[in-house]
Amino acid sequence: MAVPKRRMSRSNTRSRRAHWKAVPVVTAACQQCHSPKLPHTVCGVCGMYNGRQVIEV
DSSP states (O other), rough: OOOOSSSSOOHHHHGGGGGGGOOOOOOOTTTTOEEEEEEOOTTTOEEEEEEEOOSOO
């Protein structure tokens, strides 16, 4: 198993971890009822997806 030979400096560790950010959830408005929903998913309010009724709500 590979083991680091030397200890990684604090600046290298922090610069590597600088990309670990919390990203806000992207939402899109439903075309039918205009409620926020995740993109490429069925709307939980009206049950529409891509212009057609998928789920009876």
